[in-house]
Amino acid sequence: MTSTASPSKGQFRDENELYDDINNGGTHEKVSERIRQRLLDRGVSFFANDNVSECIEEGELEELQIEVAEKVGDLLKSLVIDLDNDHNTADTAQRVAKMYLNEVFKGRYHNQPKITSFPNVKHLDEIYTVGPITVRSACSHHFVPIMGSCWIGVKPGKRVIGLSKFARVADWVFSRPHIQEEAVMILADEIERLCEPQGVGIILKAEHYCMKLRGVKEPHCSMVNSVVRGDFRHDPSLKQEFFELVHQQENALSR
Numbered sequence: 001m002t003s004t005a006s007p008s009k010g011q012f013r014d015e016n017e018l019y020d021d022i023n024n025g026g027t028h029e030k031v032s033e034r035i036r037q038r039l040l041d042r043g044v045s046f047f048a049n050d051n052v053s054e055c056i057e058e059g060e061l062e063e064l065q066i067e068v069a070e071k072v073g074d075l076l077k078s079l080v081i082d083l084d085n086d087h088n089t090a091d092t093a094q095r096v097a098k099m100y101l102n103e104v105f106k107g108r109y110h111n112q113p114k115i116t117s118f119p120n121v122k123h124l125d126e127i128y129t130v131g132p133i134t135v136r137s138a139c140s141h142h143f144v145p146i147m148g149s150c151w152i153g154v155k156p157g158k159r160v161i162g163l164s165k166f167a168r169v170a171d172w173v174f175s176r177p178h179i180q181e182e183a184v185m186i187l188a189d190e191i192e193r194l195c196e197p198q199g200v201g202i203i204l205k206a207e208h209y210c211m212k213l214r215g216v217k218e219p220h221c222s223m224v225n226s227v228v229r230g231d232f233r234h235d236p237s238l239k240q241e242f243f244e245l246v247h248q249q250e251n252a253l254s255r
């Protein structure tokens, strides 16, 4: 068996103590700066759709949440919102910081969920598809939701993983700020790393709230894109079979 990921980070310091550290005279280097320096030292990319959990040490996620809450508070103040008297937004900064780090962008700050792969002892080599898997993400350009569905097709290779694990790894990958074109490629990279398939294909269909809520305000517009790797790329009939299977899956659902 091969396992990935390690235990989640524990909370070691009292929140008030951390607030004091951050507020007292600014002698403390910001935790975001410490993490950034570590990333630079190790030459690790930290784009919006990258995972940076390897460079976050124990207890730092809690510190980061406090730092982000302060900055979100500053943003609200710059938006000229009366944080002192408006009961609705009094705790918004803390809520937003927590939501970013532990929910909607958890795929940046938290380790990959534990996924165990097994040797493909039966030498399975027929393709199968999994989907629809719900996609909840946010666009890198506006930080508003991207919501949709994806389908994953696999021609098994050396190792296999459980069906539910595809949904887990997809949720982890999508929970970052993204552009759709890169999101499918990052997910394909992770699936290749986890189970070394002979072929993998992903189709993603999503609605972008930056098009629904603002800008052109097109409420029904969606984007569909795909990525095919390995045998799915080299063998047109296999690629065709993958798209056909997903199509059948979609039709079965809409009945």
Ligand SMILES: [Zn+2]
Pocket: 139, 140, 141, 142, 143, 144, 208, 210, 211
């Ligand atoms: Zn956008």
